[in-house]
Amino acid sequence: MSRRRxxxxxxxxxxxxxxxxxxxxxxxxxxxxxxxxxxxxxxIANNPFTNRLRELxxxxxxxxxxxxxxxxxxxxxxxxxxxxxxxxxxxxxxxIGPHAxxxxxxATKSIPIVFWGVGYxxxxxxxxxxxxxxxxxxxxxxxxxxxxxxxxxxxxxEIAPATRRLALLLAPSTTRTLAGERTRLTPNAHGAAAEAxxxxxxxxxxxxxxxxxxxxxAIDAWGADCVTTDGFPQSFRARRRIAAFAxxxxxxxxxxxxxxxxAGGLVSYSFLIRPTxxxxxxxxxxxxxxxxxxxxxxxxxxxxxxxxxxxxxRKLGLAVPQALLLxxxxxxx
Numbered sequence: 001m002s003r004r005r006x007x008x009x010x011x012x013x014x015x016x017x018x019x020x021x022x023x024x025x026x027x028x029x030x031x032x033x034x035x036x037x038x039x040x041x042x043x044i045a046n047n048p049f050t051n052r053l054r055e056l057x058x059x060x061x062x063x064x065x066x067x068x069x070x071x072x073x074x075x076x077x078x079x080x081x082x083x084x085x086x087x088x089x090x091x092x093x094x095x096i097g098p099h100a101x102x103x104x105x106x107a108t109k110s111i112p113i114v115f116w117g118v119g120y121x122x123x124x125x126x127x128x129x130x131x132x133x134x135x136x137x138x139x140x141x142x143x144x145x146x147x148x149x150x151x152x153x154x155x156x157x158e159i160a161p162a163t164r165r166l167a168l169l170l171a172p173s174t175t176r177t178l179a180g181e182r183t184r185l186t187p188n189a190h191g192a193a194a195e196a197x198x199x200x201x202x203x204x205x206x207x208x209x210x211x212x213x214x215x216x217x218a219i220d221a222w223g224a225d226c227v228t229t230d231g232f233p234q235s236f237r238a239r240r241r242i243a244a245f246a247x248x249x250x251x252x253x254x255x256x257x258x259x260x261x262x263a264g265g266l267v268s269y270s271f272l273i274r275p276t277x278x279x280x281x282x283x284x285x286x287x288x289x290x291x292x293x294x295x296x297x298x299x300x301x302x303x304x305x306x307x308x309x310x311x312x313x314r315k316l317g318l319a320v321p322q323a324l325l326l327x328x329x330x331x332x333x
Contacts, residue, residue, distance in 0.1 A: 029065040031090035038070035052278035078103035115139035125178035130298040149193030152269040160252035167224035168203040171234040231257040261307040271301030
């Protein structure tokens with residue numbers, strides 16, 4: 001390419017960028033902050049969140065701009081990416097998971113934030129209360145009450161009645177507060193449920209995939225006969241390894257998401273994720289139309305899902321009660 005043609009092309013590109021910037025500067029902007037990789041373009045164009053936004057009149061490139069800040073399976077860059085969204089002056093930020101919510105909350109006290117999948121928003125200092133958040137955050141919380149954990153362990157006990165020693169895999173950073181203090185929110189909630197169900201529980205920590213083998217060895221050394229974990233990003237990314245470890249070592253397992261059962265775990269009891277994603281779009285719609293975040297209540301899930309893996313049960317030599325199979329929402333063969 002000649003120097004003249006190169007300069008013309010570069011000028012055209014710069015002009016196109018300027019025109020796009022001028023056109024979109026008048027549009028509201030949504031920032032998305034997530035510790036997961038960016039989905040494929042086909043999924044971005046057609047998924048429950050995008051579809052609900054479209055139904056509400058928010059069409060990317062026409063009535064709404066979207067700035068996407070996805071990491072590559074890591075929480076490490078979330079603070080940096082949250083700062084970038086703040087610098088871009090987005091109008092509202094949608095965060096996925098507790099780490100992203102905390103990173104965004106630390107980056108701005110003025111831009112509205114709608115979170116999804118945060119277990120302890122009050123205890124973590126993100127909101128003053130579920131009914132009246134009081135700050136610049138609201139959203140959809142995940143249920144973390146001992147009753148939900150107890151239900152999960154009740155299902156485990158129905159399938160594997162002889163189990164007594166429960167190993168909880170968790171990432172300590174998942175329940176840090178906005179001030180950065182470490183808490184015992186997750187193990188305490190699980191512990192209360194385990195005690196109610198007659199289990200002896202011990203927690204085993206890991207933050208990255210490299211830590212898992214050490215956690216597995218510690219579980220072996222303790223002599224656990226069953227395994228559980230929450231659906232936080234670190235465990236979700238490692239769900240196949242965790243499910244395989246439990247099953248291959250002859251341990252029953254109970255999880256907070258169906259994906260773990262699909263990956264080979266034994267049973268799960270979890271809130272239904274799919275209905276909560278469009279609800280986030282509705283929250284964002286309200287914010288973009290002028291609603292005060294401080295007065296929009298945090299919503300808790302109301303629908304739950306039970307999944308069982310019969311292949312895993314057979315591999316472990318366990319018989320799943322017919323009554324449980326009949327009330328399960330999904331049975332993997």
